[in-house]
Amino acid sequence: MAKCKLCLQDKQLIGKSHIIPEFMYQDLFDNKHKIYVFSPYAKLQGQERIKRPSSGEYENGLLCADCDNKLLGSYEDYASKAIYGGELPANECPTCENYENQHGVKFTGCKNISYKKFKIFLLSVLWRSSISSRPLFSEISLGPHEEIIRKMIYEGNPGEASDYPIFFMTFVNDKSMSKDIIAQPQRRRTKDGHSMFVFMIGGMLYCFYVNARNHTLPEYVVTETIKPTNDMNIFHIPPGQGWDIILGFMGLKRNSH
Template identity: 35%
Template sequence: MGMNVGKCNLCLQERPLLKKSHIIPDFIYRESNIYHKDHTIHKIDLTQSFRGNVTKRGKQRSGEYEGSILCQNCDGKIIKEYEDYAKVILYGKESSNVNKLLYSFSYGEIAVENIDYRKLKLFFLSILWRAAISSRPFFKEIILDEKKLEELREMIFTGNPKNNLDFPMLFFLDAGDDPRLKQYIGQPVAGIDNNSFLFTFPGILVYYLFDTGIIPDKLLKYQILNSGDIRFMRLSSKQIWELFRFLFG
């Protein structure tokens, strides 16, 4: 039962590598109650869905994970720090060593102030990076060039989130009632130019983009900012499908 020794993708050192590293963190599946009674989860192929084809439901045993990509320290310490923090923000898990969060709710958005820009941004970037290095078919559309991969790796490894314009992301909350979006993990899809990627988590959509010029200005505020704010745009189910069509149709 020994672990493989090989080069860890994050620290680039020769280390014993874990047999199981999650690409999409396990807590996103657990906290959002999408595990079925038999511990399978459903996933949908969004590209098929929004192009009008019948929703295809794939069943899988657990979340998406892969072996021999990360060492214990990188998975269990570096990435775990970001994941632990994201749990607090996304699922309201109590924690005494996190600053008090200031929420404001309005019809069109939810804003949270006093967030840790470094940890939360690197959490979301670590998912993009893990998906890009993964060989799992579920992430086949997530292809980053070597330069971007290396820049992301270094940011995640050294804990440097850089500035607002470095690897920006937009956040959307599903405020509608389409169960396809609430309960399923959508297969991440790439924009036509391969310069943007949409990840669909239960109730939350994250749109990674390398060029904010392709986005209408009014959407740009739905980001993580180094002033310690994150804004989520609330969308109805209909608006989400329209967004898919706008971005990927």
């Protein structure tokens, strides 16, 4: 018996908790939902650096079976079906389409995606990475936000749109990007002082903003993140545009490696 990190109760803890669920490494989106026109991930060239963590990226002694299989499992089930295709009730089945804004920037706009379920799912990946002691997640440490996010997950509370918003990008349209991909989740500070945790998983970048509530967020984060209106946008990194341009846009700099 030991203390489960999510419910904080003394329970039998399970031996294998995945930090990043396996399904997130699949090709993005399923044809069923007709989300994309993305090129298949497998056709990307030079993808030798895009290494998924080995299937050994799990940890024992973190969570009880109720928290892992039932509580987190229910959010994973939704996310897996919503993003990668699966049977969902019509009112929870996202519809996504690609469009271009007045600046020529391409997005995938998703509507009817469950704000509560998808956001809590993503926060659970961030939180699991923070409680993990695996070297892959060494940069992910949420400090005092770890407990706040734990409560949000446990209580099924996705908070407001501005609470830990996530900015989504995809590089699956840009073959040149694959050369610079770093699989290890990164911590970054933007030039306007935001803490950001960046995960690159299966052709997607998930940028989590972790700041005090009163910290003014960039406008693009506020407008594009997943919102209580059950919609979100995914920014397409333009083909041929350098990684540096994108990182510069976000106030980041290239990781030397």
